[in-house]
Amino acid sequence: MPQTMTSADLRIHNQVRLLRAVHGAAAPVTRAEAARLLGIGRNTAAALVGELEQARLLHEVPAEAGGRGRPTTLLVPHPEGPLAFAVDFREDTWTLASVELGGAATGLEEGEHDRTPRAFAAIRAAIGRHASDRLAVVGFATSGPIRDGRRLHISHLGWDEVDLGDLVGPDWPATLVDNDARLAGLAEARRGALRGVGTAMHFHIDFDIGGTLLLHGDAQRGGHNIAGEFGHMPLTGSGLECMCGVRGCWSLDVGANALVRRFGARPGYGEGRALAREILRRAADGDAEAAAAVDANAAALGRGLGALANALDPEAISLSGLGVDLIRLRREVIEAHCAAGLMAFRRGEPPRIVAGTVGEAGPLTGAAEIAWDAILAPDRVKDRLQGA
Amino acid sequence: MPQTMTSADLRIHNQVRLLRAVHGAAAPVTRAEAARLLGIGRNTAAALVGELEQARLLHEVPAEAGGRGRPTTLLVPHPEGPLAFAVDFREDTWTLASVELGGAATGLEEGEHDRTPRAFAAIRAAIGRHASDRLAVVGFATSGPIRDGRRLHISHLGWDEVDLGDLVGPDWPATLVDNDARLAGLAEARRGALRGVGTAMHFHIDFDIGGTLLLHGDAQRGGHNIAGEFGHMPLTGSGLECMCGVRGCWSLDVGANALVRRFGARPGYGEGRALAREILRRAADGDAEAAAAVDANAAALGRGLGALANALDPEAISLSGLGVDLIRLRREVIEAHCAAGLMAFRRGEPPRIVAGTVGEAGPLTGAAEIAWDAILAPDRVKDRLQGA
DNA sequence: GCAGTTTTGTTCTTGGTGAGAACATAACAG
DNA sequence: CTGTTATGTTCTCACCAAGAACAAAACTGC
Incomplete structure (x- = not known):
C-alpha cells in the first residue's frame, strides 16, 4: 500500500507518473500525448511540466508539426538534468x-x-x-x-x-x-523482448544460469535479495556435484560448463568460454559430436524451462548469453523438451521463448x-x- | 503504476487505505489509532470515517476507555455493510x-x-x-x-x-x-503464519503439492492464472510418470501418493487419503516401515524446498495439509534436506519452515x-x- | 490566398482535499 | 477538585486538478 497521501503528494505522484511515461516511452512523447496518456487535462500537464522544467528534470522543445492543429512540444531530458x-x-x-x-x-x-x-x-x-x-x-x-x-x-x-x-x-x-x-532481465522487461509482459522470466546462460522473475516490469529480488539462482535447482536429474555445494544443479547440464565437460575440459571460467563458443561454431558447421553436445544442452534447457513454467506460469521467457545461440541453433529442441516438461494441459499455450533483444548491453x-x-x-x- | 489521480481519487485512496487497515488489523482499531497508522490528522480521519459510515462500510462504536484521554471510538464493520x-x-x-x-x-x-x-x-x-x-x-x-x-x-x-x-x-x-x-497461502499471508513477510511461499500437501509465491501479502497468479504447480517440477529425481503428463514430478515423492505407493496402494484420491493418515499414525507409533516412508517423504519435501529457495529466496515457507504432520513428525529431516539443497552460502540463513496457522480453513x-x-x-x- | 477545421496552449473559476492551529471534551491521577 | 492527557471538533488555509472559454498555430480545400 502506498504511503501517506496528501494534496501535495498528489502533485508529486502525477509528476512522477509523467516522468516515468517519458522515461519508459519507446518514442519521444509530446506534452499533449502525455496529458492523454496520464488522463489529465492539458492545463494540468502544462503546470506539471512547467515545474519539472524548473527543476531541470524535463525540457520542452518545439515538436515539428505533424498534421493539423497547433504544434506542441516534445518532452525531452533536461540538458542540465540528472x-x-x-x-x-x-x-x-x-x-x-x-x-x-x-x-x-x-x-x-x-x-x-x-x-x-x-x-x-x-x-x-x-x-x-x-x-x-x-x-x-x-x-x-x-x-x-x-x-x-x-x-x-x-x-x-x-x-x-x-x-x-x-x-x-x-x-x-x-x-x-x-x-x-x-x-539483464530487467532490461528486457523495460526496453527489450519482455516489454509489456505481465509475468515473464529471463535467464542468462553462461557457465551458470542466473535469471529473474519479472512481474509487471519489475525484477523480483526475494527476501534477502538473492532470488534468481534458477540454475541451482535439480531440474534435469544430473548426479554431479556443483560448485555451489549442491548436487544435481540445472547449470551442470546447461551452459558452458555442460558443453565443455563433454569435451574433457574442466568446468570453470575464463578460457572455457572460448571453447564453448568453439563448440557452438562446430555444431553449426555440422560436427557430429559438437552437435550432440549442443542438442543435449538445448534439451536440458527446454526441460528446465518447462518445469519452471509449471510453477511460475510466465507468458514469455527471454534468454541471453549462450541462450541466444541455443535458440538460434536449436529452437525446436528447446521447445520440444519444454513442452515435454509442461503439464499436459499447458501445452496448448506454452510460454513464448525468445532471444533477448537488449543483448550484451543487458x-x-x-x-x-x-x-x-x-x-x-x-x-x-x-x-x-x-x-x- | 496507479491510474489517474485527481483530488477526488485522493479521498477514495485514503478511504480505501483506512478500510484496508481495519480489514487487515489483528485487533480492532480505534479511530485515533487509524489516524496515526495512516499518517493523517484526526480531523481528516473523522471526515473519512464519517463518509464511510454514511456509505455503510464502517461503523463507530464507543471504545471502552483504556487510560487517560478522551475516549475514542472503535471502527467495526457496519451492521448493514457488505x-x-x-x-x-x-x-x-x-x-x-x-x-x-x-x-x-x-x-x-x-x-x-x-x-x-x-x-x-x-x-x-x-x-x-x-x-x-x-x-x-x-x-x-x-x-x-x-x-x-x-x-x-x-x-x-x-x-x-x-x-x-x-x-x-x-x-x-x-x-x-x-x-x-x-x-490457503493467501490466508497465511494475510491472517496466518506468513503475516508481514515480504517474500514467502506456501505449499499445500495432499496427493499433489500446490502452492503459491506470496509477495507483500499477495498471491502471484502468473500470466494465465495457473502459476503454483510446484509439485510438477522434477525436484527429486523420480523417474515415474505423473498423471499430469510429465515424468519425475516432485509430487510423486512427497505427499499422500508417495506414502501410499510404498504400501502397494495405487495413487489416486479418496480412500488413499485415509491410508496416508494411517501411515502417519503408525510412523508416530514407531512402525518401522511407516517411519521409513515418512522419512523419505520428509526428505523429498526438504530437498524440493531447498531447491525452490535457491530460486525464489523466500524468508519463510508455510505448509498445510500433510505438511503440518510432516513438520510435526520430521522437522529435522525436512530442514536437513532443505539445507542440503540450499546453495552453501545460503545455509546460514535458511528460510523458516513453519506450519500454517489458518489450518483447514485456509x-x-x-x-x-x-x-x-x-x-x-x-x-x-x-x-x-x-x-x- | 483565404476561410474553415483541427489540435493544442492558456487563463480563470470552481469544487474538493488534507494540514494545521485553536479550542472543546471526556476520561484518569493525585 | 484540579491538573494532565488523549481525543474530538471547528475553522482557516494552501493546494490540486477539472472544466469552460478563448487564443493560437498549424493544415485543408476551394
Missing part, C-alpha cells in the same frame, strides 16, 4: 556509461581489472573523471548473488561475502548494486534502470522540485 | 460461510456433492438461502488450476477445461474463483480475502460512497 551512471563489472573488464532520462546511453570508459577489489578503485576513478553535479545515482551490475544488497559472492573472482561498503567507500556517489542476470541497461528508478522515486523528485 | 460469501469446494463436500469486514466468518451451510457440475447448483441454492442485499461478492475456492480464471481442471473430479461460465451462470452474484492451495479464508479485495477495490468503494 544523469545515471551505469557500470557493468564483468569477469575481467568493466564498462562505464552515462544514461539520461529515457534511456539514451553514452559510453564513457572501459577498462580491464585484476580481479581484486582494487578494480573498484579504478572504476571510482573513472567515475570521477566523468562525473559532474549532474550525476545522481550509479547503478552497478556484477555477477553472483548479492545478499541484502551488500554482501557480494562472485565465485569466479573468488570473492566470498565481500562487503560492498569496503569496496565503494564513502566517497562514492549514491550507488545501487545488483546481479547482472537479474539486471546488465548495463538494467543497471541504468535501477539507478533511474531511484532518481524517479517520489521522495527524490519531491526534494528536487522543492530545492529548485 | 458481506463476502466464501465457498470451499472440496473433493466431495463444500462449505459456505459469510465473512464481514475484518475477516470474522460465520459458517452458513455445508453439503456433500456428487462430483458433477450439479454441485454448483446446490451451492447456488445455498447461497440463495442466505443471501441478502448485503451480499457483495462470492469467493470460491476449488482445487486444480483455473486457467484465465475461467477454465477449471479438477483432475480428481474428472473435470477438464470446464468453463466457469457454464457452472455459475448469470444468476450468480459476482463470483471470483481461485485455486485452493493458492488461497481455502475458505483465502476465498474470503479475494472477495474482500474486490469489495475494497477503489472503484467499487467509490461507487458505494457516491451511491449513498
